[in-house]
Amino acid sequence: MPNPDIDLQRLDVHSRSERKAVSHRALLHAALTLVGEGRSFTSISLREIARQAGMVPNAFYRHFASPENLGLELVEEMGITLRRLLREARQVDPSKGDILRRSVQVYQQYVKANRLVFLFISSERSGGSRVLRVAIRRDVTHFTNEMAQDFRDLGLYKELPTARLQMVCGLIVMTMLAAAIDILDLPADQPLLEHEMTENFVRQLQLILLGAGQWREKPSRGDLPA
């Protein structure tokens, strides 16, 4: 029997596979919605997800062997989301100056627009199931490497060996993900706080890029200047 919560007629979805795809997406969306309500993915039950999607609990098994498998598909969605972010970031016109600040703005908008996905990343990246953690880390590493390649393509930091450039991008990505939590936690009614946060974010990245620009393969081993 079709799911009454989703008007399949109206969607012109008649074939079995189309209906199944709709339900499949409904389950993924239901899980993200619950994450958006402040729950950590790992603590959400199969029954809750099915309920949120307007299905009977056991119907879940027609789509996923377990909630963890659903989580792995969410990680895939995250991978796509990060890839789209890079594509958007490449649109930032480098000739207009202040690239960094404008890139940060693009990122902030992007995080807000993909709130649920970034909430999912933040909470499952270190907490929760080992399998998910590993999958997320793999995708984040991918993202880091692509960013490094973009730097190369733009002719930035030509003097850095690849391993060092990847390390720099690793720091940048780490900073970005930390900032994502701040962006998502911001109370909506405090523009001043948001501006402060943005400035801090920009300065953190400036400092990293400054360090990268100064980097020599064997820097003086004194490490800490006086």
Next chain:
Amino acid sequence: MPNPDIDLQRLDVHSRSERKAVSHRALLHAALTLVGEGRSFTSISLREIARQAGMVPNAFYRHFASPENLGLELVEEMGITLRRLLREARQVDPSKGDILRRSVQVYQQYVKANRLVFLFISSERSGGSRVLRVAIRRDVTHFTNEMAQDFRDLGLYKELPTARLQMVCGLIVMTMLAAAIDILDLPADQPLLEHEMTENFVRQLQLILLGAGQWREKPSRGDLPA
């Protein structure tokens, strides 16, 4: 009736308050043990904790109103652990050179020695309960500020305004916590991997400190060097 799993006689614990303190610690330790088995704190049940501590479930309530309250005490323990870390780090002799690398080694040893606490921090810092998240973040900020003060006391980065120095320490702490996960996830039988990780960690911090050393309050707004 005394808990048979803990030999109170042998511990010379006879007074009611002493016995209670022992049980209290047993519950905290039980929770950390379960975290050490790969579980995320938020997903551990009251009954599991009591069972691990060798108690009947409802005895839990004699010590904590809820598992979340137990978690808050673990956060306090974490705060103490971080403070001890700073104290140990101050022992690193600055006259002997290569301070950074030696500090990193101190940190690695410390993370390994306090494995469970760092596992707890890592998994609950962004996942799980909002209350715990906020408490952990507050303590981490505290730690960051103390580190900034230590830099001041050592006369390092005199030219940096306080807000900038705190930002630098924020980056350092972020990098440290990210490294903690890597340290804890390391397979014990791969010294090469460990060495690689250490080197990467050292280089990340070198880059941050290099950037901090170069920092001028209004750096050129071009941001990205060509």
Next chain:
DNA sequence: TGTACATCAGTGAACGCGCGTTCACTGATGTAC
């Protein structure tokens, strides 16, 4: 084209289980006299 059968997404009922929480209790420790 129509008919007969196969497929399979979703249903509804049921199961056993671990959960958080309650209750009245026990018996060792603590206290007042």
Next chain:
DNA sequence: TGTACATCAGTGAACGCGCGTTCACTGATGTAC
């Protein structure tokens, strides 16, 4: 010092509940002829 009573950490049994998973099913969609 001994005695009588209070305190309270931990017990044991019980509760109602939501959980994951199973089963036989339904009825619309798909397919073969």
